[in-house]
Amino acid sequence: MHKPWLKHYPAEVPVTSEYPRMNLAKFLLQTTARHPDHAALYFLGKTMTYRELLDASFRFANALRRIGITRGERVAIMLPNCPQAVIAYYGALMIGAVVVQTNPLYMERELLHQLKDSGAVSIVTLDILFRRVAQVRDQTDLQTIIVTSIQDYLPFPKNLLYPVAARKDGMDRTVTYGSGVLNMQEMMACACPAPILCEIDAERDLALLQYTGGTTGLAKGCMLTHYNLIANTMQSKLWQYRNVDGHEKYLAALPFIHVFGMTVLMNLSIAAAGTLYLVPKFQITEILRLIDAHKITVFPGAPTMYVALIHHPQRSKYDLSSIKVCISGAAPLPGEVQTQFERLTGGRLIEGYGLTEASPVTHANNIWEKRKLGSIGIPFPDTDAKIVDPESGEELPPGEIGELVVKGPQVMAGYWNRPEETAQALRGGWLYTGDMAKMDEDGFFYILDRKKDMIIAGGFNIYPREVEEVLYEHPAVQDAVVVGIPDAYRGETVKAYIVCKSDAAVSAEELDAWCRTRLASFKVPRQYEFRKELPKSIIGKVLRRKLLEEEMGKAKHAQGGNHEPRG
Template sequence: MANTAAGATRPWTEHYPPGISWDVPIDTTPVHETILATCARTPDADALDFLGKKTRFGELARLINAFAGALQSELGVKKGTRVALLLPNTPFYVIAYYAVLRIGGIVVNCNPLYTVKELSHIVGNSGAELMVTLDLKLLFDKAEELVDAGHVKKLIVCHFPDALPGLKKLLYSLAKAKDMSKPDKSRIAAKVVHFDKLIDRKLSPTPVAVDAAKDVAVQQYTGGTTGLPKGAMLSHANIAANLSQIDHWALGLFRAPSRTVAVLPFFHIFSMTACLNTPLAAGGQVVMLPRFELKAFLDLMSRTGANILVAVPTLVQALSKAGDKAKPHLVSVEVTVSGGAPLSDEVRHNWSKVSNALLAEGYGLTEASPVVCCAALRVPSKPLSIGQPLPGTDIRFVNIDTGETVPLGERGELQVKGPQVMLGYYNNPEASKDAFMDGWLRTGDVGYVDSDGYVFLVDRIKDLIICSGFNVYPRTIEEAMLHHPAVDEVNVIGVPDEYRGEAPVAFVKLKRDQQVSEAELKKFLAETLNKIEMPKEIIFKEQLPKTLIGKLSKKELREEYAQRKNKHEPA
């Protein structure tokens, strides 16, 4: 069994899928250099497909360089200047992202669905001087308020119809005029610069020396489930390393002529790495959809024949629920990689009914650029595992109370070391210090590694319920409930309990036209759960709150339950 320098074991090195080695050289060439090299090597191949409009690699390089040159010469972007991107998945995002990196700037990703208040924190905290957005009212109105508040000095506005193919561009301009803003007539017109005019200047960027290990490429804000979002500083080397690790792990899967579906938003770290950087660096094509709608997604699949689907469990489940309607559109998919949230056994089973694609679960976190572990992408892995650590990645599990490393098979907090681990949090030394233990990144996830190096997660530390002195894991309860034929979605939280300290409460969404009572569901659960794990209450809801990438969210449920109790209302 292989050993680390610290004496811990690496059982996965002897049980990796065929063709993969743990100690392969990890390439830390800045990602923009890798992308531009791919553009030079295959200029006539299609890089992007946005609703049918294609962009070749050679054209992509021209646009990246032209925008980078204009950012330098016209807008004064220097090494270290932070540029916020308030964009959905469009060619504009791709161009802006690589252009900013090309000249040593720092990308600050912003979720277009965030409120102005949320965006104000991210943009204000990051120190972003410029923002790139669209002239859609939904986005521009928010960006306008950010400028008014002094959070951003100038806006670079992209004309959305320009991203569309000919006829669609014309029809959109006519039919959706009410959805478009008029930046030149806005109250901040003097602070607006147009993307297309910057490109038309055809300015060449001046080379900037980048120290891959030290210079920040992306300042990625975490979800903020506990307090305000923190800006994880990801270096050029962090992002490049994760790209290299995934490429080794995938054994060429993303390379041309592969087509990767990018329906997950690029502003999210998982999609930024898996849907954008990885396929483009490998010369594959990225097929974009600005948001998930079932019909549009299925049409896209039939039109493009995409073979790689990067998804979150809620997307996998939505396609599974479409059944025979979706099945013929998914025949081209060879591999589906699920991440961002735990993939339940029920969702895996449902997916197998609509697709023969290998379904691989990956695991990561913003602070690790993000991928840490992944199931094999060419052969099946152990059921319910998140796979093994990527090449060059070390993991350990430590006792939650003592901090001591636990033996194989025992539960503890997952901690990570590797070239993809962040530099720290921006302007937050205390949080940066708390994020590490003896140089290991603390994930906050509880699980274990078996003798073959396969990793299994149990739950989040902050979601752990201490019930009568026993550890109760919400995921255990959720998995049991999902096996009931009437249950569609479930989310379990811990609530204060006078007798047991804490007790589990389950929020349940039932499948359409299905009914089950609380008593019936508890009777069903009694076959698999012990008395301590049995939910104190089961609350039925028509919808369960989700994060903006589709993960079930406990934060809102905790707040809702607390408000009910404060008002002395029955839950």
């Protein structure tokens, strides 16, 4: 098949490569053998070496075995970015268990769905989240709740001050131990540190059940094998070929519970003997301080993270010149944000693309060679992609808009216990992404939007990203998102939600005039709503569906108000 993107591969990046068929946790063993005393983790002032991390992971793996966890059983991890999240992840993989990453922000209803669907038999969580887990336990297969605390890995004197701060913030740290509720630190202290690494079939055995965000319905568990995750980690490593093993410092602001953070931060840093600077909660002042003080070199993130950094009023006080590589994912990266960030730091910020079903990365712009603003770049090594007609499935020529489909070693085995949806997503070896896109003559791909997000107004197809790009270019706009809302005449019409920069203001009339000189009239927003902030996910992705739900609620209320009272 013709692959025009291959001519844009850097000489240092192979078109194809070998990916080891092994237990994913072996990355940690291999790196420790090479760099035992190198810093693996940095957490709020405390450093953990690779030797210490491996010892802790072995202890946790043996502790899991001791309480009866066996190969193939699911272990949920409900933690922010902290040392325990890394220890629990690799420890579970070492015994052949399947990790289920669980969002610490989940409320009982969301938590119950994921635990029941996955059949998890154990969960690792924080003391401040214990009550939430305990409330749903009886409705799940959970046999054990393993509890830890942020305090456990804090340096002196932060560890002593933590309880006081937690009480001040109203955190409930009460845990009732016994009856299957265990203390993680006590388990590890009693556990044997003997090496353990379960032999697995890398291409068949699952390492991870990673749940989709649920933007198109109930969250589904993507079955990702050890081989899927190893391949995507190695592909990401090959793409960043100028990075030096044992020298890079990774800013882990993306949560590991999101597959993007798990692959391009946790797995990649461990495989490349990097140091992970763990950020349990995204706070922009702390991010700036970390970059300045520790000379961070790699900072994968979501666009909103870079927007926050660019617009921070005190950013000039911090030296950001150590940054070499930033890979943006999880949402479209506005071209203006990319330009401003690179001007500010001197580093390279590129847009990539992926989805949970592909571990997640399939495309990225070149970091140091040819790239294109607004493009998601070109397919990774050993990854194929094409644009097809969403109805017929026929491949479309360059420039035509259709559905993006991908193929590669990182593509999932299917959806957990959902054979019909698996058959719909995986056809003939191709993963149907549900994203509307196009490829240009050079083989660079462009995402226009999810099929569900496309707005059809008066018979015209409108892709929100195109409109958002124009809004982001306005000097007063900090954040912008566009949705299609019901319209009696056009079917749908375009509405824009705007967050202005702190030192700027703009009116709806001014934005309308701005857009009309840059967009066809049918794409110009008909309504504007100004807000102080937009609803976002844990990784900073704007929750378009939340805005749509608000609009639907308003429409329903308006209709209800027009009904004649029954007599």
